[in-house]
Amino acid sequence: MRFSFWPNPSQSYTDVKQLAQHVEKTGWDGFWYADHFMPNAANTHVPWPEAWITLAAIGAGVPRLRIGTLVTGNTYRHPAVLAKMAVTLDHISQGRVVLGLGSGWQENEHQQYGIEFGSVGERLEKLDEACRVIKALFANHESSFTGKYYQLENATLEPKPLQKNLPLMIGGGGEKVTLRITAAHADEWNVWGTVDTLRHKMRVLDEHCADLGRDPTTIQRSAVALLFMSEDQKILDQARAGASERPSIIGTPDEVKDIVQAYAEAGVDELIVPDFTLGPTEAKLQTLDTFIQHVAGR
Numbered sequence: 172m173r174f175s176f177w178p179n180p181s182q183s184y185t186d187v188k189q190l191a192q193h194v195e196k197t198g199w200d201g202f203w204y205a206d207h208f209m210p211n212a213a214n215t216h217v218p219w220p221e222a223w224i225t226l227a228a229i230g231a232g233v234p235r236l237r238i239g240t241l242v243t244g245n246t247y248r249h250p251a252v253l254a255k256m257a258v259t260l261d262h263i264s265q266g267r268v269v270l271g272l273g274s275g276w277q278e279n280e281h282q283q284y285g286i287e288f289g290s291v292g293e294r295l296e297k298l299d300e301a302c303r304v305i306k307a308l309f310a311n312h313e314s315s316f317t318g319k320y321y322q323l324e325n326a327t328l329e330p331k332p333l334q335k336n337l338p339l340m341i342g343g344g345g346e347k348v349t350l351r352i353t354a355a356h357a358d359e360w361n362v363w364g365t366v367d368t369l370r371h372k373m374r375v376l377d378e379h380c381a382d383l384g385r386d387p388t389t390i391q392r393s394a395v396a397l398l399f400m401s402e403d404q405k406i407l408d409q410a411r412a413g414a415s416e417r418p419s420i421i422g423t424p425d426e427v428k429d430i431v432q433a434y435a436e437a438g439v440d441e442l443i444v445p446d447f448t449l450g451p452t453e454a455k456l457q458t459l460d461t462f463i464q465h466v467a468g469r
Contacts, residue, residue: 172434173441174467175201176459177241177395181210181217184225190446190455191233197460198469202229203241203271203443208280215279223256230264239269241361241395241443242342246275246286246294250301250321251328254308258332266333269359270305273342274298274349295348296320302339302356309337338391344368346375354379359391361443365418366433369394373438393441394434396420397448400427400458400466410448419448428466 176194178187191202206222209215226238238260243253253270261268274294275281281288289297300318307314308328316323340359343349353360354376362372373392380387396418399410410421420430434442444462449455463469 172431172439172467173200173237173393174463174469175199175203175237175393175441175443177203177205177443177445179445179447180205180207180219180222180225183218184220184228186452187220187225188229188232191229191236193456194459194463195233195236198463198467199236199459201237201239201269201441201443202233203239204229206240206243206247206271207277208247208284211277211279215283223260226268227260227263230260230267234265235267237267237269238264239340240271242271242273242340244275244277245272245298245301246281246288250304251308251323251326253301254305254328257305257337258309258328258330261333261337262330268332268334269338269340271340271342271361272298272301272305295345295352298341298349299352299355302341302352305339306356340391340393344372346372350376351379351383353390354383354385354387357390359393359441361393361395363395363418365396366430366437368418369434369439370437391440392438393443394439395443395445398427398444398458398462399448400424400462424461424465427462431466 176199178190204222204226209219210217222240230238257268257270278288297320300321304316304321309332313325313327314323315325338358340361341353341357342361344362377387399419399421401407402423407421414421420427446455449458
């Protein structure tokens with residue numbers, strides 16, 4: 172199983188870079204960054220760096236980690252432009268990029284910036300078309316495409332990705348449409364979830380693969396959950412009391428190790444750990460080090 176880190180995007184670039192350098196040298200496998208322009212909150216007057224520019228700097232300065240967006244909202248950029256960005260970053264990082272893509276869900280940034288939001292169905296249709304456009308541009312000398320939302324006319328994309336197959340990761344757990352798009356197009360898939368959630372949704376994903384004639388083992392599966400790890404039972408009890416808000420991994424280091432093993436046994440290839448619950452820098456680094464050493468065994 173791979174273990175990857177996801178910093179809160181409200182942190183300064185200096186802090187994010189230091190965290191990336193720390194997780195690289197201590198044995199983590201990947202670094203993910205949320206592609207949003209502001210928090211999903213009433214107060215949007217919060218420093219919030221742009222994701223792809225941040226990843227370009229991390230990719231140039233931190234030489235080993237896999238890097239990617241968790242995930243890019245498809246509504247933000249034309250998929251041909253996004254493909255160009257991903258390939259450029261793949262060259263900057265010497266072949267370490269994963270293009271994480273989702274349908275887009277955060278309405279406030281669309282409203283503030285005048286980006287068309289549309290219905291859930293429209294956004295999912297756009298996501299399906301975008302996957303086709305991106306995969307075609309990655310693979311073909313020239314690509315033409317006539318869709319409802321996107322069109323290409325003898326379109327070129329040079330240079331090609333440095334990786335033989337730059338992975339396309341779909342983020343989301345919608346069982347009827349999102350997971351079917353994943354089965355049709357994705358190399359990797361990500362969802363927030365507990366072990367039970369992952370088991371269920373992976374069964375649904377496998378069913379879509381069977382319907383489409385896709386080998387389900389060709390899709391890597393990754394999970395995200397908040398981490399609450401402590402020897403203090405009061406802290407853990409408080410975390411359990413609020414755990415219904417988002418999927419969470421809660422326990423002592425030994426208990427967390429058992430939970431992570433259950434993710435692996437369920438078929439999760441990568442566990443992504445956000446730092447949203449890990450406290451100030453000193454405590455955060457200590458928790459990350461305990462996790463990667465004791466839980467991951469690095």
